[in-house]
Amino acid sequence: MYEQLSSLREAEQAEWLTTELVALDSTNGSAGEIEISNYIHKLIRSFPYFQKHPEHVWLQTIPNDERRNVFAFLPGTANAEVTILYHAHFDTVGIEDYGALSGQAFDPKALLAFFTDYTKNTEIREDAASGDWLFGRGATDMKSGIAVHLVNMFRYAERERPSGNILLLITADEESEHAGMKAAVSELRHLQTEKGLRYIAAINDDYIAPQYEGDDTRYMYTGACGKILPCFYIAGKESHVGDTMARLNPTSIASQLNLDLHNNIQITEQLDDEFILPPTCLYQRDNKKMYDVQTATSAYMYFNVCLYERSVDEATAELLNIAKTSAETVGKEYESRYIDYMKRMGREPKTLDWSIEVTTFNEFKNYLQTLNAPVADVIEQTSQTFAHLDIRERFFKIVEALQALDPARKPRVILFFAPPFLPHNYLEEGNQNHARVLEALSETLDVSEKISGETYRIRRFFPFISDSSYLAIHESDDELAALLDNFPRWGEDYAIPVDEIRKLNIPALNMGVYGKDAHQWSERLYKxxxxxxxxxxxxxxTARLFGNSYERQG
Structure with a gap:
């Protein structure tokens, strides 16, 4: 492997590596996700430096998993503790979108030939015909990012050792539950204490993309957005189809909450010149399993909610308020329809309770405990009974079992959280270390614009989910309590190493490869x-962060 690289120029090295990596099917959850880590490990060990120092490249097995992360450590010339983390991920999404072309999904040459003659999309065909684009699953997200890091490691190891240390980390499972990066936290902390490393920055090179038609800007990011998955268990009052007017259907509450929350830009954070995602409903269903003439007893929902500057506790309070508004709207509408119906039937309306309680998982547990309900036992038993289910479905079953403990069984919306949880990671104003990171990036881009003719723009938050989230936590314990207290079986079925991440506290840049249509069959990289x-x-x-003089591109 070293022989192939050493005979090529830098851009050729990056393209050769990308093509080789794309050819390896490392779809998330597949056997290939295990095999590719072995390939990358073997490749790095073929470099002369790592042949002499094999202890500086290793594999980390993810706990309770067969997949492994790849680490490589290259000490700087100054024998100092300052370290920059380069990181990327090797898993990809699946290839179902390729359809009849799935057999060529990992073959850039075959895909290039296909898209060169593709008549249904002019832009894709012109990109292919230009020869400047590399097609294939993972070409953009993010086998090319791995290749760029490897090219730089090769260069550093061969002839341009920086003054500070470079630690390379290539992870599994970024496209799903981030098991690779969560496991890597312990290894990063181990190196921090064992070798006395001081991490001054992390550089991820996950893909960047145009944000509108004709956009040629290269966006560089100084942080990563966070993500929470708020879930709503909604209990109604079931009824026969012939007697629905006096009962609350949970699907109505769910529908109103969906309208009030999904794509609601009014509650989306307002940040200048940032690409901000609104809340998105990812799941909505009732608990009926088959046809009958009874209405549903409950409904389940969860939403993708990204966090930028907003803290977890602030987001929780807002979600709770929105749910209360939705419930109140439905209650009033049901009451109005009931009264109108009774008048049409020539009957006197009764005074009914149309209130819908809105509470959190933690508040509801505390209420049940005042009734001496066996809360802990029910949670444990339900978790075991439904251990075969997706963790989010299992959590709904837990909340449903708790609802059954309440003798009142009244209509209720219960807010809780489920995986994944990604903290937001951003540069803080007034932090001198963070200011130096921003300064290094700004100065580099200013020089590059003059040399390369590229147009850059710095933004604060990488607009997609990223492993960089697990390198810092900004919330205090009190602020995080809104999430952790309302997260069923935190620390048992799911957790992230909050305290260890805090001790890392690594500012994260994203300087990405440039591509289009990631996660689509036309995924392609601009070479x-x-x-x-x-x-x-x-x-x-890297040089500026280490305090070196400017190093010209080449």
Whole structure:
């Protein structure tokens, strides 16, 4: 492997590596996700430096998993503790979107030939015909990012050792539950204490993309958004289809909550010049399993909610208020319809209770405990009974079992959280270390614009989910309590190492390869920027962060 690389120029090295990595099917959850870590490990060990120092490249097995992360450590010339973390991930999404072309999904050459003659999309065909784009699953997200980091590690190891340390981390499972990066936290902490490493920054090179038609800007990011998955268990009052007017159907509450929350830009954080995602409903269903003439007893919902500057406790309070408003709207509408119906039937309306309680998982547990209900036992038993289910479904079953403990069985909306949880990671104003990171990036891009002709823009939050989230936590314990207290079986069925992440506290840049249509069958990478410009950009930022003089791209 070393022989192939050593005979190529830098851009050629990056393209060769990308093509080799794309050819390896590392779909998330597949056997290939295990095999590719062995390939990358073997490749790095073929470098002369790592042949002499095999202890500086190793595999970390993810607990309770067969997949492994790849680490490589390259000490700097100054024998100092300052360290920059380069990281990327090797798993990809599936290839179902390729359809009849699935057999070529990992073959950039075959896909290029296909899209060169593709008549149904002019932009894709022109990109293919230009010869500047590399097609294939993972080409953009993010086998090319791995290749760029490997090219820089190769260069550093061969002839341009930086003054500070470079630690390379390539993880599994970024596209799903982030098991790779969560496991890597313990290894990063171990290195921090064992070798006395001081992490001054992390550089992820996950893909960047145009944000509108004709956009040629290269966006660089100084942080990563966070993510929570708020879930709503909604209990109604079931009825026969012939007697629905006096009962609350949980699907109505769910529908109103969906309208009030999904894509609601009014509650989306307002940040200048940032690409901000609104809340998105990912799941909504009732608990009926088959046809009958009874209405549903409950409904389940969860939403994707991204966090930028907003803290977890602030988001929880807002979600709770929205749910209360939705419940109140439904209660009033049901009451109005009931009264109208009774008048039409010539009957006198009764005074009915149309209230819908809105509470949190923790508040509801505390209420049940005042009734001496066996809360802990029911949670444990339900978790075991439904251990075969997806964890989010299992949590709904837990909340449903708790609802059954309440003798009142009144209509109720219970807010809780489920995996995944990703903290937000961003540069803080007034933090001198963070200011130096921003300064290094800004200076590098200013110089590159003059040399390369590229147009850059710095933004604070990488707009997609990223492993960089697990390198810092900004919330205090009190602020996090809103999440952890309302997360069923936190620390048993799911957790992230909060205290260890706090001790890392690594500011995270994303300087990404440039591509289009990630997670689509037309996924493709723009080679001129990704292979000719980006490796040098990352080295230049690295040099500035280490305090070195400017290193020209090349």
């Amino acid at each position: 001129p920027f990704s292979f000719r410009v980006l490796p040098g950009l990352i080295r230049d930022v």
